[in-house]
Each structure stands twice: as C-alpha cells, then as structure tokens.
Amino acid sequence: xxxxxxxxxxxxxxxxxxxxxxxxxxxxxxxxxxxxxxxxxxxxxxxxxxxxxxxxxxxxxxxxxxxxxxxxxxxxxxxxxxxxxxxxxxxxxxxxxxxxxxxxxxxxxxxxxxxxxxxxxxxxxxxxxxxxxxxxxxxxxxxxxxxxxxxxxxxxxxxxxxxxxxxxxxxxxxxxxxxxxxxxxxxxxxxxxxxxxxxxxxxxxxxxxxxxxxxxxxxxxxxxxxxxxxxxxxxxxxxxxxxxxxxxxxxxxxxxxxxxxxxxxxxxxxxxxxxxxxxxxxxxxxxxxxxxxxxxxxxxxxxxxxxxxxxxxxxxxxxxxxxxxxxxxxxxxxxxxxxxxxxxxxxxxxxxxxxxxxxxxxxxxxxxxxxxxxxxxxxxxxxxxxxxxxxxxxxxxxxxxxxxxxxxxxxxxxxxxxxxxxxxxxxxxxxxxxxxxxxxxxxxxxxxxxxxxxxxxxxxxxxxxxxxxxxxxxxxxxxxxxxxxxxxxxxxxxxxxxxxxxxxxxxxxxxxxxxxxxxxxxxxxxxxxxxxxxxxxxxxxxxxxxxxxxxxxxxxxxxxxxxxxxxxxxxxxxxxxxxxxxxxxxxxxxxxxxxxxxxxxxxxxxxxxxx
Numbered sequence: 234x235x236x237x238x239x240x241x242x243x244x245x246x247x248x249x250x251x252x253x254x255x256x257x258x259x260x261x262x263x264x265x266x267x268x269x270x271x272x273x274x275x276x277x278x279x280x281x282x283x284x285x286x287x288x289x290x291x292x293x294x295x296x297x298x299x300x301x302x303x304x305x306x307x308x309x310x311x312x313x314x315x316x317x318x319x320x321x322x323x324x325x326x327x328x329x330x331x332x333x334x335x336x337x338x339x340x341x342x343x344x345x346x347x348x349x350x351x352x353x354x355x356x357x358x359x360x361x362x363x364x365x366x367x368x369x370x371x372x373x374x375x376x377x378x379x380x381x382x383x384x385x386x387x388x389x390x391x392x393x394x395x396x397x398x399x400x401x402x403x404x405x406x407x408x409x410x411x412x413x414x415x416x417x418x419x420x421x422x423x424x425x426x427x428x429x430x431x432x433x434x435x436x437x438x439x440x441x442x443x444x445x446x447x448x449x450x451x452x453x454x455x456x457x458x459x460x461x462x463x464x465x466x467x468x469x470x471x472x473x474x475x476x477x478x479x480x481x482x483x484x485x486x487x488x489x490x491x492x493x494x495x496x497x498x499x500x501x502x503x504x505x506x507x508x509x510x511x512x513x514x515x516x517x518x519x520x521x522x523x524x525x526x527x528x529x530x531x532x533x534x535x536x537x538x539x540x541x542x543x544x545x546x547x548x549x550x551x552x553x554x555x556x557x558x559x560x561x562x563x564x565x566x567x568x569x570x571x572x573x574x575x576x577x578x579x580x581x582x583x584x585x586x587x588x589x590x591x592x593x594x595x596x597x598x599x600x601x602x603x604x605x606x607x608x609x610x611x612x613x614x615x616x617x618x619x620x621x622x623x624x625x626x627x628x629x630x631x632x633x634x635x636x637x638x639x640x641x642x643x644x645x646x647x648x649x650x651x652x653x654x655x656x657x658x659x660x661x662x663x664x665x666x667x668x669x670x671x672x673x674x675x676x677x678x679x680x681x682x683x684x685x686x687x688x689x690x691x692x693x694x695x696x697x698x699x700x701x702x703x704x705x706x707x708x709x710x711x712x713x714x715x716x717x718x719x720x721x722x723x724x725x726x727x728x729x730x731x732x733x734x735x736x737x738x739x740x741x742x743x744x745x746x747x748x749x750x751x752x753x754x755x756x757x758x759x760x761x762x763x764x765x766x767x768x769x770x771x772x773x774x775x776x777x778x779x780x781x782x783x784x785x786x787x788x789x790x791x792x793x794x795x796x797x798x799x800x801x802x803x804x805x806x807x808x809x810x811x812x813x814x815x816x817x818x819x820x821x822x823x824x825x826x827x828x829x830x831x832x833x834x835x836x837x838x839x840x841x842x843x844x
Contacts, residue, residue: 235307236551236747236805239565240558244308250301252560254342254419256591257513257658258433262330266383266420270325272298272311277320282394283361285347288320288386298323300420301342303413306554315389315414317403323385323416329375330424336372338425339383342418342586345555346389346396353381362397362644363389364584364605365651366418389414395641395673397607397648399555399582400547407752410795413554418586426508428452430459433504433511434480435658436690439519439535442489443482448504450477459506463515465490470500477506485517491535492516492660494576497597499660516594516660520691522706522729526829529782530729532692532706534599534663540779540827541599541663542820543577544570544801545734545790548585551747551804555583563589565806566791567598572813573801574820579733579787582606582669584652593661601664601694601733601787602656604649608635608673615671619699621714626700628674634700636675645673646680653687663691666733670698670711678704697733707731707785713754717774719781731785732778737799738766740810745803746793753799754789760810767811771819779826786823 244250248268253259271294277285296311298304304311304321315321329337339350345363349356353376358369375381390396391403391412402409432449448459461483463471475481490498502513518535525531525538532539546566550557557563563585570578577599584605593600615626615633631637649667656662665684668674674696681695681704695705708723711734723730739753740763757763775786790797793804801816802809825831 236745237307238550238552238558238562238806240562241308241552244302244552244558245299249299249308249558250419250556250560252588254340254421255587257435257587258430259512260423260425260510262332262424264327264330264422266325266327266422267300269297270300270323272296272304272324273322274313274315275320275322276318277388278318282317282390283347283396285320285349285359285386285388288388291322294322294324301416301418302553302556303345303415303417305411305413306552306556308552308556308558314412315387317390317393319388321387321389321415323387324382326380326382327422328380330422332424335424335426336370336429337375338368338423339371340366340368340419340421340423341416342366342420343584344385344387344416345414346387346398348385348387351384353378362648364397364399365648365655385416387415392610395607395609395636395638395644397605397645399605405795406750407796410549411554417554417556428454428457428507429509430504430506430511433513433658435502435513435515436480437515437517437519437660438482439489439491439517441482442485442487442517444471444485444515444517445480445482446473446475447480448475448477448506450506453477453506457507459504462503464501464503465498489517492518493534494571494597494599497595499595514594515658518660520663522692525784525827527780529724529784530727531784531827532663532729538827540824541577541601541785542575542823543579543599543601543785543787544575545581545787546570546578547581547790547792547794548583548589549792549794549804557589560588562806564592564596567592567596569802569809569813570791571596571598572817573811574817577601577663577785577787578791579603579666581790584656590656590659590661594659598661600659600662601666602652602662603666603669603697604645604652606669606672607641607645609637609641611635611672615700619671620711623699625702628671628677628696628700628702631675634671634674636673642675645675646683649680650683650687653684657688664694665691666694666697668696671696671700674700678702681705694731694733707733709733711735713737713789717778719778719783724782729784730782731787732775732783733785733787734789735775735786736767736770737789738763738770739797739799741798742803742808742810745805745808746798747804748796750796751798752796764811764815768815768819771823776823776826776831779823780832784827
C-alpha cells in the first residue's frame with residue numbers, strides 16, 4: 234500500500250528541504266540545488282561491484298527526478314530501482330554563486346554508493362560510501378559562462394560487496410528494507426574566500442567552563458588569527474583571538490548554563506578569519522561514568538547520575554526512504570519522543586543530515602549514534618540466533634562475521650573515524666556505537682580504543698546486542714524473547730548495564746501499514762491491549778531491572794518501518810498508537826526508580842545465570 238506522510242504534498246512544491254544544511258558552520262551566501270534534475274539509466278555490466286570508472290554517457294536524459302529523493306522512492310517521481318549492473322545519471326544546470334574570486338564548493342550531503350561528478354564536462358571528483366557528505370572544489374572547471382552543467386554518475390550494488398549499506402537489502406523483508414540509491418541528501422553550492430574556515434570543531438570542557446575551539450583552515454598564512462566570540466541573547470560570554478588549526482580553549486564567564494534534555498541551552502558562536510564570517514553554536518555539557526543514587530554503575534550528564542530512557546530511531550519514511558520529506562518531519566519525530574518522556578534516541582544504522590542533530594541539540598534529545606554496517610553476506614548463527622541464546626564469539630574470526638576482505642575492514646574503520654569527525658561538535662551525541670548484533674563486526678575491542686582515542690569525551694557501546702568483546706563502557710544487551718532480568722554476571726562487570734534494544738511490541742493499524750506481511754516481536758490486536766502490554770512490561774520487568782542496576786534503556790521503536798509495525802507511531806506518521814501521557818508516566822516512574830525514590834515495582838530478584 235502506498236503511504237503518504239503529512240509532508241508529502243509540500244515536498245513536491247518548490248525546493249524540497251530548502252533549509253541551510255550545515256547549522257554549525259553557517260554562511261549567508263549559498264545556493265540550494267535540490268529540486269528537479271534530469272536523469273537516465275544506462276547499463277554497466279562489470280565483474281567488479283566497486284567499479285564506476287568511465288561509464289558510457291547516456292545519449293539523452295529521458296526522465297526527471299526530484300532531488301534529494303532516491304529513484305526508488307515515491308517522492309522522487311521515478312519509482313524505479315537502480316540495478317547492480319546499471320549507472321544512474323543526474324544532470325542539471327546552475328548559475329555560479331554571485332561574487333568574484335575565492336573558491337566555489339559543491340557539497341553533497343550523501344550519495345549511495347559510488348559516484349563521479351563532472352562540471353561543464355570536466356570531472357571534478359567523486360566518492361564511495363553512501364552515508365557521509367563530501368565536497369568538491371569546482372572553481373577550476375568554471376569558465377566565463379553564466380550557466381553551467383553538473384553531471385553525476387552513480388552506481389549502487391547494495392549488498393553485493395562489503396561496502397556499507399545499513400539496513401538496505403536486495404531481498405527486503407522483516408528487519409531488512411528496500412534498497413535505494415543515488416543522491417539522498419541536499420546538494421548545495423557556496424562561494425568562500427581563498428582563506429576560509431574549512432571546518433570548526435567545538436568541544437565543551439565543562440569542568441573548567443571552557444570551550445575548546447579549533448578553526449581549521451587549509452590555506453591560512455602564518456601569523457593570521459581567527460576571532461571567536463561566544464554569546465547568549467546578544468551578550469558576550471567569551472572571546473579570544475586564536476591561531477587556526479590549533480585547539481585553543483576559550484573561557485566563559487560565570488555562571489555557565491549547562492545543556493540537558495530538560496534545559497537544552499545553547500550558546501551562539503561567531504568566528505571570523507580574514508574575509509570569512511561564520512556562525513555556529515555550542516552546548517555546555519559533559520558525559521561520563523559514575524554511580525547511581527543507589528550505588529550501581531551508571532552514565533552521568535554534567536557530573537550527575539542520569540538515566541537515558543531511549544527509543545530506537547531508524548529514520549525511514551514511506552515517501553522518501555532514508556530521506557525525510559521535510560525539515561518539519563524531522564522535528565515531528567523528536568518532539569513526539571519528548572512528549573512521551575523519552576530523553577534519548579539511538580540513531581540506528583544511519584547517519585542523518587546535520588539538521589536532524591541540530592534539532593536534537595536545540596529541542597533537548599540525547600543521541601546514541603550507530604556506525605553504518607557493511608561486510609559480506611551475514612550468517613544467521615552469528616547475527617540472528619544470539620537473540621535466543623548464544624555465547625559471545627571472538628570477532629577476530631573474520632570469516633564468521635562476514636569480514637574476510639581486508640579492504641572492507643579498512644574502509645569500514647575509516648568511515649567510522651570520518652563519521653566521528655563529521656559529528657563530533659554535535660552537542661546531543663553522548664554515545665558512539667561501532668557495531669550492532671554482529672553485522673560486519675570485527676576487532677570491536679580495538680575499535681573501541683580507536684574511538685576513545687579520537688573522542689574521549691563520550692561513551693562507547695562497542696558491540697550492541699551480542700558478541701561482547703569485554704570492551705567499551707557498556708554491558709549492552711538486546712532482549713526480545715525472554716524476560717528482562719539483571720543477571721549477577723552483569724553486575725560483576727564494572728561497565729554500565731544497558732538494555733540497548735527491547736520491546737518491539739506491535740500493532741498494525743489498518744490503512745496505515747506499508748506491506749502485506751506486518752511483523753513485530755509480540756502482537757496486540759488493539760491499541761488498548763498494546764498500551765496494557767507496554768505498561769506491564771515496564772512495571773513488571775524494566776522498573777525492577779533498574780532497581781537492580783540497569784542504567785539505560787532503548788525501546789524498539791519510534792516509528793513503524795516497512796513491514797515492522799512495532800513503532801510508537803505508524804510509518805506514515807499519521808497515527809500515534811500510544812497514549813502519550815501514559816507512556817510519559819511510565820518513563821517518569823523509571824526515573825524515580827533510578828533515583829531510589831521508588832522500590833522498582835513488584836519483582837527485584839536477580840538471576841543466577843551468567844549468560
């Protein structure tokens with residue numbers, strides 16, 4: 234059944250996703266290239282699934298496509314899947330940004346999986362990897378003409394290689410989803426000075442009321458300084474002239490107002506370097522490990538014990554696939570979770586556009602960020618059977634974990650590092666999750682150390698679900714098919730006990746389901762039965778587990794996704810399945826148990842099993 238969201242119609246009008254795409258490094262002058270492009274499909278049979286070299290240019294561009302929606306999605310206007318032996322071509326004309334001198338940069342939010350980019354017939358760059366942004370400098374390709382042409386050639390083999398693919402599958406069904414391809418985030422242009430702020434890294438250091446600022450500039454001359462001002466409501470709270478490319482701390486005036494989900498206060502940041510001017514923001518917060526009010530290992534926020542009560546959030550849409558139909562749609566999901574009393578979203582196997590993180594920052598929602606999985610074909614005994622019972626297996630057995638290819642492991646690790654660097658200034662991100670349920674997992678203990686070395690300010694859930702290698706900050710469990718009980722073996726571990734997936738209670742709403750085979754981990758016939766089951770689960774199992782040391786929860790899930798009907802809201806975001814105030818009351822009860830102000834309901838016994 235074709236589903237539309239409340240934002241589907243508006244997405245087809247004007248320029249979709251027209252907002253500035255990079256909220257932590259904003260310039261006034263920019264050009265959004267979203268909208269109607271020409272496109273074409275050509276054959277490209279190649280034995281190498283990674284090959285995108287010198288495809289034959291199409292004789293004509295015989296279709297139109299609405300960028301940034303993938304051709305497989307309804308909003309694209311195409312409705313056609315890109316085959317593994319094909320190339321998808323994009324074409325559009327554009328005018329160079331106004332002004333003289335400097336450099337003209339062409340930004341792509343994300344293109345799945347491999348692409349090559351040409352401007353006025355001159356190849357200017359390309360990218361492999363479908364979930365991270367990339368930029369090409371097109372200055373030298375621009376001549377004296379006032380109108381120019383962009384051509385993008387894309388190849389996507391989904392799961393026919395070890396490339397990162399997330400939850401896309403050539404055989405979708407269950408927890409694996411319809412593959413999509415091509416441009417799926419905003420395309421945009423800007424003209425910048427020759428000496429420009431290429432990147433801005435902002436790290437709050439709450440203990441000393443400082444912000445560590447790195448103004449990255451690849452063309453700056455020796456002796457040049459950048460001016461940094463931190464303010465709030467028009468009043469300056471910190472100022473410094475700093476040397477570019479060197480991390481420098483800027484002291485804030487007292488008192489410092491901290492960021493929390495309950496009070497998501499953000500400071501304004503402005504930076505100037507030569508002729509370049511940008512604006513940004515930062516939230517003052519810290520993350521750590523400590524003891525709960527009743528003595529269990531727990532996570533801390535700003536030095537105080539904090540219970541993240543979260544939802545699994547996959548960020549899929551029936552009209553746009555991986556691409557939200559509008560900025561308001563992104564906001565809707567976050568605000569719904571907040572109204573229900575959730576304080577954290579685990580962004581599951583996806584990297585969102587930067588505006589989603591901005592909304593989490595300003596609205597007050599912690600984020601646990603997953604790395605996007607890749608690897609060869611997964612083995613059910615490794616990725617599926619542990620949901621019932623399985624010992625942890627060493628992930629140095631690369632073949633078992635679909636990671637035999639050394640180049641694939643190297644690229645996955647490089648993309649993980651790139652993701653962290655890309656998102657490291659986001660205020661709301663509190664946890665990195667390199668691997669989930671053994672999907673393409675490898676060397677997770679070493680990877681946890683790599684992540685900590687890059688970013689020691691946040692936690693690491695090195696192996697979410699199973700195949701724990703004894704590293705990271707969490708004892709991370711996924712429990713769907715057995716009672717949730719804190720086991721003595723977990724309590725002997727010094728790490729924080731976290732239930733990083735559970736629940737998945739499902740209820741299909743007629744005329745609001747996507748597929749013919751709805752699925753979930755426990756089905757309910759009515760909304761009333763669903764809510765009763767949710768309440769019982771939390772009163773009888775989750776609250777007692779928190780009393781025994783459980784210190785973070787991630788309920789599955791925020792929205793239905795394709796055949797999965799276990800969301801708090803339907804896939805089309807038209808029907809909220811749960812009474813919002815009732816869910817909030819349950820989440821408030823969990824927080825009271827964590828604070829030692831409630832006895833954790835009926836059952837508080839620990840289990841002797843060591844699994």
